[in-house]
Amino acid sequence: MTLQPATAAFYYMAVASVASALLAVTRRNPVHGMLWVLALFLHVAGIFLLLGAEFLAAVQVIVYAGAILIFYLIVVMLLDLPGEEARARFGKHWPFAAAIGISFTALAWLALTETFEPAGDEAVSAVARASSEYEGSVADVGMALFGPFALPFEIASLVLLAAIVGAVVVARKRTTEP
Amino acid sequence: MIVPVGVIIGLSAVLFGIGVFGFLARRNIILMLISIEIMLNAVNLSLIGFSRHLADPRGQVLALFVIAVAAAEAAVGLGLVIALNRNRPGTGVAELTELKW
Numbered sequence: 001m002t003l004q005p006a007t008a009a010f011y012y013m014a015v016a017s018v019a020s021a022l023l024a025v026t027r028r029n030p031v032h033g034m035l036w037v038l039a040l041f042l043h044v045a046g047i048f049l050l051l052g053a054e055f056l057a058a059v060q061v062i063v064y065a066g067a068i069l070i071f072y073l074i075v076v077m078l079l080d081l082p083g084e085e086a087r088a089r090f091g092k093h094w095p096f097a098a099a100i101g102i103s104f105t106a107l108a109w110l111a112l113t114e115t116f117e118p119a120g121d122e123a124v125s126a127v128a129r130a131s132s133e134y135e136g137s138v139a140d141v142g143m144a145l146f147g148p149f150a151l152p153f154e155i156a157s158l159v160l161l162a163a164i165v166g167a168v169v170v171a172r173k174r175t176t177e178p
Numbered sequence: 179m180i181v182p183v184g185v186i187i188g189l190s191a192v193l194f195g196i197g198v199f200g201f202l203a204r205r206n207i208i209l210m211l212i213s214i215e216i217m218l219n220a221v222n223l224s225l226i227g228f229s230r231h232l233a234d235p236r237g238q239v240l241a242l243f244v245i246a247v248a249a250a251e252a253a254v255g256l257g258l259v260i261a262l263n264r265n266r267p268g269t270g271v272a273e274l275t276e277l278k279w
Contacts, residue, residue, distance in 0.1 A: 006180040014189045021193055021216055025200030030208055037212055040193075044219055047189075050180060051230045053238050056222070056245075063245055068215065068252045075256045076208055079263050087205070087270065094203040101199030108191030112184050140235035141242075149239050156246040163250030167257035173264070 010050050017043040028089050030076045034069060041065045055138045186227030193220035207262070207269045211255045218248045 017040050024036035041064045048057035090097070145153055197220060200213030222241040229237025259269065266273065 004180060010181050010185075014185070018189070018192055018196070021196040024216065025196060025204065025209070025213060030206060033209055033212065037216065040216065041219065044223060047186075047223065048226055051186070051226050053226045053229065053241075056226060056238050056241055059242060059245055060222075063249060064215070064219070068249055071252055071256060072208065072212060075259060078260070079208075079267075079269060081269060090203040091205045091272070097199050097202030100202060101195040101197075104198055105191050105195030108194070109188055112187055112191070115184075141238045144235045144239045145242070149236075152243060156243055159250050160246060163253045167253040169257075170254065171257035171260040 006050055010047065013043045013046045013050070017047070026089070030081065031073065034073050034076065038065055038069050041069065052137075053141075055141050183227050183231035186230075187224050190220045190224035190227065193217075193223065205270055205272055207259055207271050208256075210271070211252070211259070214251065214255075215248060218244055 020036045020039040020043065024033045024040060027033040027036060041060060045057045045060040045065070048054075048060055194217050197213045197215075197217035200216065201210050204210055204213065222244050225237045225241040225244070229235060229241075262274065263269065
């Protein structure tokens with residue numbers, strides 16, 4: 001079996017995203033960590049593109065890499081953290097954290113091999129046929145978003161409004177003592 | 179489909195595990211929040227993988243909602259970081275002991 005270019009691109013992006021996520025959580029300097037998270041988000045956007053989710057890839061680049069991450073970087077630079085370089089990189093309990101992360105991943109892999117290995121079943125092959133013919137389109141997402149998901153969509157805008165007001169209220173400087 | 183769906187879900191599990199590790203191990207509140215973003219991104223990846231596998235656009239819609247909630251979480255979380263930093267400079271969570279007695 002020859003390696004298709006799209007499959008090779010997927011495996012490159014998978015390896016690059018895992019590597020940049022690992023670097024992001026282990027760098028001592030928060031700004032370096034942020035830049036590795038930026039690399040992670042862009043590679044995940046590439047995976048979205050390969051999986052036929054063009055709209056989500058654009059949203060990932062615009063909202064995650066463009067808005068959320070820049071917001072984090074602005075806060076890091078605003079706070080001016082001189083002691084961060086000298087501080088220990090992890091808490092003392094980091095082996096436990098590593099054990100929990102690894103065991104979560106191992107459990108997910110075990111569940112995965114249980115779920116997706118038995119091939120040849122009639123239903124499974126029907127699903128595989130449907131997904132090989134399926135080309136995701138932005139129109140499908142739009143029809144779903146403004147059809148059955150119209151109410152959750154409006155509620156999401158309400159959540160964002162509450163978050164804007166909440167962030168302003170929490171971060172505002174108190175000028176008068178209550 | 180270019181890769182089996184199991185590979186996508188496995189990649190999502192690995193990224194989620196890295197996010198869990200970062201959230202539990204780091205003692206800087208900003209890096210803990212960014213680890214939450216890594217976890218949310220891993221969940222989005224699995225939703226897109228299932229959307230492709232089941233030939234159903236609803237997975238992409240759910241991923242869009244996850245991104246909206248992530249934006250809200252970033253705004254409120256960083257507002258809290260700024261408020262904490264005003265009371266006590268620095269972003270270490272080990273020093274935040276005012277509620278202990």
